[in-house]
Amino acid sequence: MQIVSPEAAVACVRSHQQVFLHGGAATPSLLLEALVARAPELEDVGVVHLHCEGPAPHLAPAMAPHFRHRALFIGANARQAVNEGRAEYIPAFLSDIPQLFARRQIPVDVAFVNVSPPDAHGFCSLGVSVDVALAAVRSARIVVAQLNRHMPRTHGDSFIRVGDIDFGVECALPPYVAAPPQPGATEQRIAARVAELVPDGATLQMGIGAIPAAVCGALVGKRDLGIHTELFTDGVVDLVQRGVITGARKERDRGKIVSTFVIGSPRVYDLLHDNPLVEMRGADYTNDPGVIRGFRKMVAINSAIEIDLTGQVCADSIGDRLYSGVGGQVDFLRGAALAEEGRAIVALPATARGGTRSRIVGTLARGAGVVTTRAHVHTVVTEHGVAELHGRSIAERARALIAITAPEHRDELLAYARRTHFI
Numbered sequence: 001m002q003i004v005s006p007e008a009a010v011a012c013v014r015s016h017q018q019v020f021l022h023g024g025a026a027t028p029s030l031l032l033e034a035l036v037a038r039a040p041e042l043e044d045v046g047v048v049h050l051h052c053e054g055p056a057p058h059l060a061p062a063m064a065p066h067f068r069h070r071a072l073f074i075g076a077n078a079r080q081a082v083n084e085g086r087a088e089y090i091p092a093f094l095s096d097i098p099q100l101f102a103r104r105q106i107p108v109d110v111a112f113v114n115v116s117p118p119d120a121h122g123f124c125s126l127g128v129s130v131d132v133a134l135a136a137v138r139s140a141r142i143v144v145a146q147l148n149r150h151m152p153r154t155h156g157d158s159f160i161r162v163g164d165i166d167f168g169v170e171c172a173l174p175p176y177v178a179a180p181p182q183p184g185a186t187e188q189r190i191a192a193r194v195a196e197l198v199p200d201g202a203t204l205q206m207g208i209g210a211i212p213a214a215v216c217g218a219l220v221g222k223r224d225l226g227i228h229t230e231l232f233t234d235g236v237v238d239l240v241q242r243g244v245i246t247g248a249r250k251e252r253d254r255g256k257i258v259s260t261f262v263i264g265s266p267r268v269y270d271l272l273h274d275n276p277l278v279e280m281r282g283a284d285y286t287n288d289p290g291v292i293r294g295f296r297k298m299v300a301i302n303s304a305i306e307i308d309l310t311g312q313v314c315a316d317s318i319g320d321r322l323y324s325g326v327g328g329q330v331d332f333l334r335g336a337a338l339a340e341e342g343r344a345i346v347a348l349p350a351t352a353r354g355g356t357r358s359r360i361v362g363t364l365a366r367g368a369g370v371v372t373t374r375a376h377v378h379t380v381v382t383e384h385g386v387a388e389l390h391g392r393s394i395a396e397r398a399r400a401l402i403a404i405t406a407p408e409h410r411d412e413l414l415a416y417a418r419r420t421h422f423i
Helices: 006-012 029-037 076-083 094-102 133-139 185-196 210-218 234-241 266-272 329-338 394-403 407-419
Strands: 018-021 045-049 067-071 087-089 110-115 123-125 142-148 159-161 167-171 203-205 226-228 257-259 278-280 298-302 306-308 343-347 379-382 385-388
Touching (some): 006 167, 029 142, 076 087, 094 133, 110 133, 185 210, 185 343, 185 379, 210 298, 234 266, 266 278, 329 343
Parallel strands (some): 018 045, 018 110, 045 067, 203 226, 226 257, 257 278
Antiparallel strands (some): 123 159, 379 385
């Protein structure tokens, strides 16, 4: 490994190559900024990554001839570029992405990562974001790393050898933070219903946002919960401190919190640093349905943009406007559904736009993507109730979903269901 300046580190990138960018809270901004500064001398450089926190200068309209972003998950800072055709979206299960790198279906010429400084044994940690970054490092021809004094040193399968890094840039930049969301009354009502479905000793997967935050608050009376998840945030820290999360009944990785990336406030990163309680693993492990189904009481809690009366879930677009990504929703819903006493839950508010639009609809909006099929969906929760769909006919599903939508939208949905002979 050569210790160099950011400018010298990114000089290895050539036109028409593809660069992987470490994502989430671990965005290597120094390297990205230095690469963008080279834009006039570069043409058609692919930049592939999951969602990245922080600025995204490579996505500015003026950068289109120089950089072509290929989004594995569309973050807020990439939506405009994707929907204006200046960037591309690759739909993929999160669990599949490491294999796409390994097989070079998505080739990585250069990997930009943000790691902890080398320890006494010559290992750097990928810190808050292992997810697909570990696989990208292993398949890259050249690895460039920010050696970051403020990156938490995480345990698990998060380490890369100094000898596998070609260029290192020393820095001291805290991971990006996300303020904990403040759940409203609707989210609190949804969370109360979800909490009723979570038994003591369950292993949980949940994401980020107001509903997961509210669910964490509603679980304070539970005992011996475990975490095997794609990501976690501040609510998990609260439950650890209260003694609710112990992992004592997990069938594997007992006593451990297992995640593939983490984003939250500094207190989350303080929990992570050099703490053997938490193990960070690659997405091909955390999101493997075969692993997930091994937890007897696995409870997966995911959300949706809208769901139709047959149970189809749209989660990555608003109509034909691409919004986020496939991510790990199907990985976890399928794994939890196959678990012996598992629960696969889709939780969402019944309405959007101030109550004027139902999120349970007769048919998905034109162009909407089906992330989770009607056959995958088991349990749907809104603030108005719980609908059990697994093993039920279209007529039974339609009635169950109409019953948990907002009362002011039920007559319209019932009329639609009758016109289409769903019921």
